[in-house]
Each structure stands twice: as structure tokens, then as C-alpha cells.
Amino acid sequence: MKSTLMMVMAVVAMMSLTASAGTISGKVSGVAGESVVYVEAPAGKTFPAPTQQPVIDQKGLMFQPHIVVVQQGTTVQFLNSDKVAHNVFWISVGGNKKLGHNLGTWPQGEKRPFKFDNPGAVPLLCNVHPEMSGYVVVSPTPYFTQTDKSGEYKIENIPDGSYTVTAWHEGAKNQSKPVTVAGDSKADFTLSK
Amino acid sequence: MDTRHRVTLLFVFVLTFMVLTGGSYAIPAFSRQYGTSCSTCHVDFPKLNDFGKAFKDAGFKFPKDDETFIKVPPVMLGAPAQKELWPHTIFPGTIPGMPQIGLRFNQFFQYTSGNANNYYQVPLGTSPGAALSPTIPRTDFEAGFFSIFMAGNFGSDIAFWVDDDLSVSGLNANGALGDGYLRFVNLGRFFKLPTDAFTVRVGQFELDLPFTQARSINISPYDIYTEANIGSSSQNVNNQFSMQDAAQGIEFSGGHQYGGYHYSLAIVNQNTSGGATSPATNVSSPAGFFSDSNYKDIYARVSYRFNLEKDPASRHDIQAAGATGPRDHTYLSLGSFYYEGRSVQRFSSETASVLTAREPFYRVGGDFSFNYRAFNLFGLYMYGHDQDQVLNPTLSGFVPGSAAKFNGGFLEADYLALPWLMAIMRYDRVQSSGDFLNEAGSSNYYSPVGSTRDRVTPGVQFLIHANIKASFEYQFRPQQALTYDQNGKPLNPFRTNTATGALEFVY
Numbered sequence: 001m002k003s004t005l006m007m008v009m010a011v012v013a014m015m016s017l018t019a020s021a022g023t024i025s026g027k028v029s030g031v032a033g034e035s036v037v038y039v040e041a042p043a044g045k046t047f048p049a050p051t052q053q054p055v056i057d058q059k060g061l062m063f064q065p066h067i068v069v070v071q072q073g074t075t076v077q078f079l080n081s082d083k084v085a086h087n088v089f090w091i092s093v094g095g096n097k098k099l100g101h102n103l104g105t106w107p108q109g110e111k112r113p114f115k116f117d118n119p120g121a122v123p124l125l126c127n128v129h130p131e132m133s134g135y136v137v138v139s140p141t142p143y144f145t146q147t148d149k150s151g152e153y154k155i156e157n158i159p160d161g162s163y164t165v166t167a168w169h170e171g172a173k174n175q176s177k178p179v180t181v182a183g184d185s186k187a188d189f190t191l192s193k
Numbered sequence: 194m195d196t197r198h199r200v201t202l203l204f205v206f207v208l209t210f211m212v213l214t215g216g217s218y219a220i221p222a223f224s225r226q227y228g229t230s231c232s233t234c235h236v237d238f239p240k241l242n243d244f245g246k247a248f249k250d251a252g253f254k255f256p257k258d259d260e261t262f263i264k265v266p267p268v269m270l271g272a273p274a275q276k277e278l279w280p281h282t283i284f285p286g287t288i289p290g291m292p293q294i295g296l297r298f299n300q301f302f303q304y305t306s307g308n309a310n311n312y313y314q315v316p317l318g319t320s321p322g323a324a325l326s327p328t329i330p331r332t333d334f335e336a337g338f339f340s341i342f343m344a345g346n347f348g349s350d351i352a353f354w355v356d357d358d359l360s361v362s363g364l365n366a367n368g369a370l371g372d373g374y375l376r377f378v379n380l381g382r383f384f385k386l387p388t389d390a391f392t393v394r395v396g397q398f399e400l401d402l403p404f405t406q407a408r409s410i411n412i413s414p415y416d417i418y419t420e421a422n423i424g425s426s427s428q429n430v431n432n433q434f435s436m437q438d439a440a441q442g443i444e445f446s447g448g449h450q451y452g453g454y455h456y457s458l459a460i461v462n463q464n465t466s467g468g469a470t471s472p473a474t475n476v477s478s479p480a481g482f483f484s485d486s487n488y489k490d491i492y493a494r495v496s497y498r499f500n501l502e503k504d505p506a507s508r509h510d511i512q513a514a515g516a517t518g519p520r521d522h523t524y525l526s527l528g529s530f531y532y533e534g535r536s537v538q539r540f541s542s543e544t545a546s547v548l549t550a551r552e553p554f555y556r557v558g559g560d561f562s563f564n565y566r567a568f569n570l571f572g573l574y575m576y577g578h579d580q581d582q583v584l585n586p587t588l589s590g591f592v593p594g595s596a597a598k599f600n601g602g603f604l605e606a607d608y609l610a611l612p613w614l615m616a617i618m619r620y621d622r623v624q625s626s627g628d629f630l631n632e633a634g635s636s637n638y639y640s641p642v643g644s645t646r647d648r649v650t651p652g653v654q655f656l657i658h659a660n661i662k663a664s665f666e667y668q669f670r671p672q673q674a675l676t677y678d679q680n681g682k683p684l685n686p687f688r689t690n691t692a693t694g695a696l697e698f699v700y
Binding site: 060061075082084085086087102104105106115128 | 232244256357506514518519
């Protein structure tokens, strides 16, 4: 009887949560290709770190995928699939050069993990192949997405409320906008280099 | 020697200087093919890093899984399955999916010290109003080379290289073929030899010198590599061969440049009369043939490089695993080389229309290179010996005379202070009594005051981009003289130093 009551309460809680969740959609224009849109964390709000560990591969002298978006606190695995030596380093996180880091080098087939505890874009570089470029975009919330190639995006399951939404694109200036989520909300961005 | 002669000599020197330094290449075609930066293979192009050496050893391919790195797929000249039909079909190969063409242009600015005025004196006896030769400019802009170079791999581990100077000093068609060869890599696999133990190269190529001249980062060439052995007037030695000459022939080689052993054995045309493609000046070669005689010269080189990392995996890999990324090994390389040939000299005699002497000569030397991170110290010593053949008293043949000898070498330190900034300090030395005796008599523009000719050459180079470079070097040249006293002692010795700047780009 007690467990049944708890299940009912949980279902009601989930339904109420669902009922109060909305979406943010829109378009990022002014730039070509995929962009990243994420919701900034409300003051004092924290989110548990996910347990999934996405993999960024170094293959064919390229970071693959080129852009990975993760939630703050996520551990990313860096893999080297090439039969040449590579290196992974970044000079800043979100423009903060104090957070630059060098992962060193490791043999083919092996991974090296790194936990990203600070939000912002992380430009990945390789010091032996300067043409290699990749990005980890660290979102402070679990509410993020990558646009399609036309710039369209949709972020779902955002609790109703007021937020700041940021759009990021490689080589462009970030743009942030306040958005009130109540059901379906819209936020368009026009980025410039 | 009059002023006109001196000015002519200077321009010959400048032209020679530029020709000798004209062979430095990086390969932008590889950047296009693999979608990677010049710095993948070069530190301060064209100097190779360890990966670049491995790329070259492998026949202009990535040493492992080359096909996974190529961004422009090659064109098949036959399906791979055709191999099964051989010898009933042409063995399938490939050509690069894009023309493997790179281009290069460079230009120079040279400043000559004020002591050049020593050569501007009006010769005694010059009539008033007589036309005088132009003076040597203190400063001078010079167009350099416009060169084309092609390199790549035809599949089946057959590599190719061709480079040619389309224009020299702004003069069209004034250049020459640099290297042009096919390289059959790792033929040892057919004999179950270790990987890369046996490779064959055929064509025209720079000898496997311990430190390349054709692809050196320096503006001026190593003096010892350009040294021809010209005996004194009492000797019949006039050997124009120098180590930096391109050779035509076949080369067998093996091992790796980035660690462990390396050897090469080349059998090349004898050419003691100048450049490899220049018609003989002291021998009447048939048109179209540039070899002095049927004798073939032999060049051999052996070296061993000790990579010094403690970790065996890192030590044996192409690049060392540094804490902040792969880097060139810390290493000590030791090597030696030997060249043996015959120098052809021809004489008229009273008993025979022409007498031909083939004077045995050899060059032998040793070299070392030590590298620690961004610092590379390397040097070379060489000894040259030409057996003199003098006409016998009856003028019917030759008898041995005193040998013409020289020795010298260089020591150079390269420090890559920043990935785009290379500092260079270099010392060149050549000791040749024959040179001194000849120069003292002719008052050549750069005549030394003694048998030893040495110079110190600091330099600095900036990579503006990975394919654009600004270089500067200053040559502290040895003392020289125009006049000598009765005992042969130089009078009023002075130095004519030079500063040279260069801008070059490849694309």
C-alpha cells in the first residue's frame, strides 16, 4: 500500500514536471554551418554531471567529430586512431586562458579522459599538426543542442522559467539572449565573425 | 687583376652563391594531398623533423596507413586485383589524384661591407677619360629562383622527385635540373629483409650527404661542400668536383634517418669538370653526354643514430613522446662518408696528340649530430686528396707527383627558439694551400691571406607563415689581401663581410 502510494506520487510529480517543461527553438543565422545553442544556468542552480563519456577521435589528421557539446562536469575521452603521434591541448576554456591544458601524447588506440568542469568553448589543437582543429562546447546546463546546417535548432524539456540562452559558432562572437520559457518559446540569433 | 675582372668575379660569385643555395625545397603538394601543414614534416622548412625524415624514408608516404591520411584519393592505373594477372597484365599502380606540383620563389638583398672599396682603385696606367668598369654595389637587390618541384608516390612503393629552376636571377631558362629520380622503396621485402633495409634510387640526385646542401636552411652554402680541388701551378690537378654537385647514377640505401642505422652506396657518373649537367670544360664530351669518362665514381655513407629516450617505446618510435606532445628525439648521430673517383686531365704532348690522365681522388670524412629538444648541434669534417699525375720527361706518359690536398668542415648550431623563429650560428673552415697560392696570384675578390679560409655566420630566420620565410645571415669573412710583399706576406689585409637577407615562399 505504501509503495503504491509512492508510485502514484511519483507519476503525479513527473506529470506536473512534464506539464511545466517547454521548448526553445529558432534559427542561428549570419554564419554557415552548424552552431551550438545552450541555456545558461540560472543563478544558484546546479545540475548533476552525466555519466556518459563522449569520445573525440583523432583520425586522418582530424578531430572527429569536429564539434562536441557536453554538459558541464562531463568527462570526454580523447582517442587516437591514427598511426601517427598526436597531441591534444587547448589554450583556454570560454576565453579563460588560465584554464588551458595539455593532455600530452599517447599511442594509437588508446584514450585519455578529461573532465570539463568549466563552461565555455574549448578550442582543441594538436601541436604537431597545426591545421587540426576541434571544439568541445561545455554547456552549464543539460539544455543544449547543435543546429542543423541551415541553423535551425530546438531544445526540449526545459522547465518553465526565465533563462539566458547563448549561441556559439566557430570563429563567431557569442550572442546571448534572455528567453522566458512557457511552452514553446522562440529565440533567433544573428552571429557575426 | 683589373677592376673589370674583379667586378666580373664578384658577379660570378654572387651568381654562384645563389645557384649553390638554390635547392632548398619544401613540398606544398604534400600539404594539399594530405591536408596538413608544412610543419608536420619540417622545422623551419626545408629542414626536416623526425616525422619528415620518416616520410621521406618511406617514399614520400606516411610510414603507416598512408591511404587513411590522403585527402585527395589517387587515380588507379589498374585495379588492385590486376596484380593477380601479372605478368599477363601491366602491374597496377597509382598516380596522385592531383598534380604534385609545388612552386617556389625567393629573392635576396645583399649588403657588402665598405672594404669592397679596395677593389675600386683605378689601375695604374689607366688613361684619363678611359671607360672604367662599374663598381661593385654596396647594396643590391637580386631576384632569386623561380622553381618548380614535383614529388610523390606511384604506388607499389615507387617514389619520384623532379625539381627544376625555371628562372634564375630573373633570367628565364637559366636554371637547371636539380634532382630527378625514381626511388624504389623497400625492395628488400622481396628478399625477406627487414623493412626498409634495401632501397634503390636511380636518376640525378644529391649525394646522400650527412647534411643536405640542396635542402639546407642556410642562405650561403657550406664552404667545404663547394670546395673543388685545384692544385697549385706546379701541379696538374684541376678537379672541379665538389660534394654538393648533383650526381647521375644509381644508389642503394637502407635503414632510417630517424633512428638506428642508415647506409647508402652510390655508383655515379664521373664528372670532374664542373656541374653534373654542364658540358665538360676540360674534356671534349660527345654532345648529350656529360660524364667525363667510362669510369664510375663510388660514394658510400654509413651512419648510426642513437635515440636517447629512456622509454623503449618512445625511443623506437618515429617521434618521441613528450609530456606536452610528440617531438623530435633527443639523439646522437655518428657517421662517415667516402667518395672515390678519377679526375680526368688532358694534355697535348709532342709525342702524342693528346694524353689523358685519370687522377685518382677521394674525399673522406665524418660527421655528428646531437639534438636536444629544439637545439641541434651538428658538424662535419672532410679531407680531400687528389693524386697528381705529371708528364714524364719524355712527354709520353705520366708519373705520380705530389698530391693536392685540402681539408675542412663546418660546425653549426640551430636553435628553434619559437616554432617560427630559428637562430643559427655556423662556422665554416677550408684549408687548402693550393687555393691560397692560386688566389694570391690572382687577387680574387675573396682571396684569403693564408691557406686557411674560415668564416663565422650567424643567422636568424622567421616563418611569417608555414610557407613564407624571411632569412638573414651575416658572414664574418676571413682576412684577405690584394698585394703581397716579396716574401708573400699579405699587405694591408682587410675583410669584406657580407650581410644577406632573403625572402622566399612556396605554394
